[in-house]
Amino acid sequence: MSKTEYILNVNGKSKNIVSSEDKPLLYILRDEFKLTGTKLGCGLEQCGSCAVLVDGCKILSCNRPAIEFVDKEITTIEGISKNDVLNEIQQSFKEFNAAQCGYCTSGIIVSLTELFNKKETPGKKEIIESLSGQLCRCGSHASVLKAINNVIKLRKNND
Amino acid sequence: MINKYKINTGASVKDYNKVSDWLSFEIPNKIKISSGKVDIGQHISTTLALICSRELGIDINSIFVNKLNTDTTPNEGITASSLSVPNSGTAIRSASIIFKKNFLDFAAKSLNLNINKINLEDGVAKDPNSNASISFWDFSKTEEFLKLSIPEIIEIEDQKNFDHSSHVETKFINSIVKGEYKFLHDLRFDDMLHARIVRPPSYFHKFLSINNAIHKYLKDHNLKLYIKNSFIAVLGNDEFEVIKSLNRIKNSIEWEQVNKLANDKIFNLIDQNSKDSLIVKRGGEAFNENIPEIKSYNNVDHKTLTSEFNKPYLMHGSIGPSASCSFYKNGKFIIYSHSQAIYALKSILSNAFNLKEKNITLHFMPGAGCYGHNGADDVTYEAALLSKEFENKYVLLKWTREDENCWEPYGSASKNKLTATLDKNNKIIYWSSEAYSDTYLTRPMVGKLEYFVSQRFINNDFKKYKVEPRTGAHMGIHRNLDPIYNFKETRLVKNLVHDLPLRTSALRTLGAFANTTATETFMDDLCIEANIDPFEFRINHLDDNRAIDLLNDLKIQMEKDEPTENGFRGIAFSRYKNSASYCAVGVELTVSDNVEVELKQAWISVDAGEVAFKEGIEAQVEGGFIQAASWSLYEQVNFDNNEILSKDWDGYKIIEFDNIPLINTSVINRVGFPYLGVGEAVAGPTGASISNALKRALGERIKSMPFSQENITKQLLG
Numbered sequence: 001m002s003k004t005e006y007i008l009n010v011n012g013k014s015k016n017i018v019s020s021e022d023k024p025l026l027y028i029l030r031d032e033f034k035l036t037g038t039k040l041g042c043g044l045e046q047c048g049s050c051a052v053l054v055d056g057c058k059i060l061s062c063n064r065p066a067i068e069f070v071d072k073e074i075t076t077i078e079g080i081s082k083n084d085v086l087n088e089i090q091q092s093f094k095e096f097n098a099a100q101c102g103y104c105t106s107g108i109i110v111s112l113t114e115l116f117n118k119k120e121t122p123g124k125k126e127i128i129e130s131l132s133g134q135l136c137r138c139g140s141h142a143s144v145l146k147a148i149n150n151v152i153k154l155r156k157n158n159d
Numbered sequence: 160m161i162n163k164y165k166i167n168t169g170a171s172v173k174d175y176n177k178v179s180d181w182l183s184f185e186i187p188n189k190i191k192i193s194s195g196k197v198d199i200g201q202h203i204s205t206t207l208a209l210i211c212s213r214e215l216g217i218d219i220n221s222i223f224v225n226k227l228n229t230d231t232t233p234n235e236g237i238t239a240s241s242l243s244v245p246n247s248g249t250a251i252r253s254a255s256i257i258f259k260k261n262f263l264d265f266a267a268k269s270l271n272l273n274i275n276k277i278n279l280e281d282g283v284a285k286d287p288n289s290n291a292s293i294s295f296w297d298f299s300k301t302e303e304f305l306k307l308s309i310p311e312i313i314e315i316e317d318q319k320n321f322d323h324s325s326h327v328e329t330k331f332i333n334s335i336v337k338g339e340y341k342f343l344h345d346l347r348f349d350d351m352l353h354a355r356i357v358r359p360p361s362y363f364h365k366f367l368s369i370n371n372a373i374h375k376y377l378k379d380h381n382l383k384l385y386i387k388n389s390f391i392a393v394l395g396n397d398e399f400e401v402i403k404s405l406n407r408i409k410n411s412i413e414w415e416q417v418n419k420l421a422n423d424k425i426f427n428l429i430d431q432n433s434k435d436s437l438i439v440k441r442g443g444e445a446f447n448e449n450i451p452e453i454k455s456y457n458n459v460d461h462k463t464l465t466s467e468f469n470k471p472y473l474m475h476g477s478i479g480p481s482a483s484c485s486f487y488k489n490g491k492f493i494i495y496s497h498s499q500a501i502y503a504l505k506s507i508l509s510n511a512f513n514l515k516e517k518n519i520t521l522h523f524m525p526g527a528g529c530y531g532h533n534g535a536d537d538v539t540y541e542a543a544l545l546s547k548e549f550e551n552k553y554v555l556l557k558w559t560r561e562d563e564n565c566w567e568p569y570g571s572a573s574k575n576k577l578t579a580t581l582d583k584n585n586k587i588i589y590w591s592s593e594a595y596s597d598t599y600l601t602r603p604m605v606g607k608l609e610y611f612v613s614q615r616f617i618n619n620d621f622k623k624y625k626v627e628p629r630t631g632a633h634m635g636i637h638r639n640l641d642p643i644y645n646f647k648e649t650r651l652v653k654n655l656v657h658d659l660p661l662r663t664s665a666l667r668t669l670g671a672f673a674n675t676t677a678t679e680t681f682m683d684d685l686c687i688e689a690n691i692d693p694f695e696f697r698i699n700h701l702d703d704n705r706a707i708d709l710l711n712d713l714k715i716q717m718e719k720d721e722p723t724e725n726g727f728r729g730i731a732f733s734r735y736k737n738s739a740s741y742c743a744v745g746v747e748l749t750v751s752d753n754v755e756v757e758l759k760q761a762w763i764s765v766d767a768g769e770v771a772f773k774e775g776i777e778a779q780v781e782g783g784f785i786q787a788a789s790w791s792l793y794e795q796v797n798f799d800n801n802e803i804l805s806k807d808w809d810g811y812k813i814i815e816f817d818n819i820p821l822i823n824t825s826v827i828n829r830v831g832f833p834y835l836g837v838g839e840a841v842a843g844p845t846g847a848s849i850s851n852a853l854k855r856a857l858g859e860r861i862k863s864m865p866f867s868q869e870n871i872t873k874q875l876l877g
Contacts, residue, residue, distance in 0.1 A: 020399075020400075022403075023399050024399065027398060027399045030345075031397075031398070034347075035338070036338075036341070036342075036344075036345035037337070037338020037339065038338070039342075039344070039478075039479060040344065040479075040557075041478050041479055041480075041527075041560070042560040042807060042808060043402065043559070043560060044560060044807050044808070046560075046807060046808040046809060047478055047560075047808055049478060049479070076338065077337065077338030078337065078338045078339070080338075081337055086336060086337070090336040090337065091336075093332070093335075093336045094328065094332050094333060094336055095326065097202075097328065097329045097332055097774055097778065098332075099329075099332060099335045099336070100200035100201070100202075100528060100778060100782055101199065101200030101478075101479075101525065101526075101527050101528035101529075102200070102331065102332075102335035102340050102525075103342065103477075103478050103479040103526075103527035103528065104478050104527075105335050105336065106338045109336060127816070128816050128817045131815070131816040132815065132816070132817065133815075134815075134816070135478055135808065135813060135815065136478065137475075137476055137477055137478050137527070137528050137530075137786070137813065138200050138528040138782050138786070139781065139782030139783065139784065139785030139786045139789075140778075140782060141785050141814075141816055141819040142781045142782075142785065142819060142822045143778060143781070144816075145816070145819060
């Protein structure tokens with residue numbers, strides 16, 4: 001397959017990319033942008049480890065060609081904190097040690113960032129829907145749920 | 160008043176008895192801990208730093224744990240069997256105590272001051288009446304420090320005053336939440352080759368030929384193919400091109416199937432196949448002795464019950480597939496691995512490649528969560544082999560999701576058969592328990608290269624290897640077969656079943672998950688028969704006060720919480736290996752009209768000896784609970800006569816956020832008691848408590864895991 005040239009905007013930075021047309025976004029992020037926080041877990045859009053935000057919406061990056069995302073704002077886990085200041089979800093995960101091995105954590109935080117950007121205080125059903133397909137094998141779920149409840153509590157207190 | 164007590168400094172100190180083996184002070188104001196235990200998500204780095212921090216009065220952020228490699232860190236064997244804190248934690252604690260004691264003597268002499276007058280803060284001893292001071296770092300430069308050794312028994316001070324309720328941030332959480340934590344998968348070297356294995360359809364497929372047309376494709380895409388007998392790999396600088404080529408290469412290969420994977424259903428095979436049967440005595444050791452028949456009590460004063468429990472093959476199923484990176488040049492290997500067993504791998508690779516051990520260095524780098532002997536060792540061997548063929552280049556080999564699901568060593572399918580007799584006082588006077596399973600112990604070892612999954616393809620040798628039954632206390636199949644209860648008479652039998660279809664080895668708890676589930680579900684059947692409260696019934700058969708305290712603690716926890724409408728509760732308990740942590744679990748669940756099980760509440764009480772890191776213990780038991788709940792409700796490796804079918808997450812369902820109950824964990828702190836490993840204690844009680852709650856919901860014991868809609872319906876409909 002011939003190579004194509006295109007520009008991608010990731011975490012506020014644009015970069016000229018030359019790649020095959022079918023190369024998924026995940027590999028461009030990891031190889032070209034050197035952003036390895038987004039993980040390859042299955043390559044089948046089943047585990048959620050490769051989740052990133054595109055114009056604020058979660059997508060799974062392991063299969064979809066990067067070229068689909070030209071002229072879009074792509075945000076990876078590295079771009080979620082601004083100027084080294086963690087967002088409220090990252091901060092809460094830190095306070096609750098809401099990770100064990102941490103391989104699935106980027107995808108989970110990305111999913112929740114989308115949710116909390118769209119919903120001030122999401123309910124249980126919305127949280128479960130947001131995390132559907134975000135697999136964790138170490139069983140960090142309970143601490144993740146505590147961290148989420150903490151974010152909701154803080155938001156309610158700030159009302 | 161400060162209480163003092165004595166502790167045994169443990170197994171690791173026997174081999175590394177110098178304080179400087181464990182602690183170093185090369186960087187001013189920092190302490191470096193060396194440990195041979197790898198951090199596989201169990202927070203061992205944080206726990207060790209915390210132990211050192213408490214003993215030396217140094218901020219935990221000034222303590223870091225050495226990156227583990229086989230050249231410089233203590234060889235503490237495999238990071239397995241819930242021994243990280245008991246071994247490494249006790250060693251670090253002992254080294255810290257000996258260091259501090261000797262430092263204070265040194266400081267008193269140097270400052271010409273009585274020890275009691277010394278003001279010790281942040282590793283600096285000060286004379287309160289002058290500016291004179293001397294620090295840990297000064298002491299570490301002396302000959303005396305290098306000579307400090309740790310005796311077998313040391314005296315320690317009571318740590319009752321430590322506040323375990325305050326939050327301790329785990330060592331890597333900040334970089335994890337920012338996506339900056341580096342896994343082995345993230346390694347990059349100039350001109351590095353990415354690699355994937357071109358797997359055949361099953362363990363029993365031999366390479367015959369490859370269509371020559373594939374070579375043009377490989378050349379056009381700058382890919383290299385490596386073929387050694389039936390072991391085939393593809394390598395290239397662009398990872399995606401390597402991945403993309405896999406199916407094309409597979410489709411161009413002709414394989415010969417030399418054997419069927421299976422010829423019957425697994426539980427039929429467990430019944431039918433040849434076995435090595437050993438008697439297990441109280442204390443948990445197995446012996447090759449005559450196995451008595453099951454006793455029968457047929458009279459009005461006794462009630463005899465039987466039970467059977469089936470567990471399917473379970474997979475580790477790490478979210479990040481196994482990976483390793485290897486570099487070979489001039490007869491030397493540098494290897495990155497996320498194996499639990501990097502010291503063993505060094506010896507094995509030395510033997511396999513005929514190199515001196517000094518020419519092989521393995522660096523541990525984190526992989527995704529590890530729950531036993533997964534694909535990490537296999538992929539390390541494969542990466543080493545490929546790097547030797549592509550000398551002077553780093554080779555980063557990653558398994559695919561299908562590799563991980565189909566080629567890792569599974570936790571064995573198993574069957575338990577039990578018989579017990581109650582006397583007229585509802586005491587169990589006879590207990591027979593038999594475990595049937597394939598091995599849980601095919602970790603790689605010198606001279607056993609066949610335990611690496613690729614070796615059969617490298618050598619085109621497809622005959623099945625036979626393993627011998629292990630006899631040590633609570634080894635694989637018979638782990639926790641010996642019940643902790645004071646039954647008057649027991650008949651315990653382990654059966655190593657041969658020639659079962661799938662590759663197996665150590666998955667978290669080995670046989671203990673099945674054996675504890677079988678024991679604790681049968682205890683529940685017996686208490687229902689006796690019409691006695693499940694807590695009381697268990698306590699009636701216990702002499703161990705810590706076990707009794709634990710059950711009482713669980714009961715109090717559960718009584719505090721309101722029952723859920725239409726919810727059913729079950730409890731279970733065990734002491735892992737009858738020597739590690741005690742753990743009791745309560746579960747409340749509902750069963751919907753279409754037989755879907757929803758976990759509502761869970762309670763865990765755990766006694767892990769003296770608490771080192773409370774949040775770490777909670778994370779381990781709550782994580783273990785969720786994983787074991789997933790095993791219990793959802794998981795089984797599916798296969799047919801020719802191949803494994805659970806190739807991806809659609810084919811191997813695991814628990815998700817929609818079925819996580821509210822979990823309450825109570826940690827009992829046994830000050831002055833040894834640290835007990837906690838990573839595996841919760842699994843067995845979890846499986847049993849779910850089964851026990853289900854029995855109360857359905858009125859019937861579901862005999863086969865997973866307790867899925869399909870399995871429950873099948874049993875209920877007969």
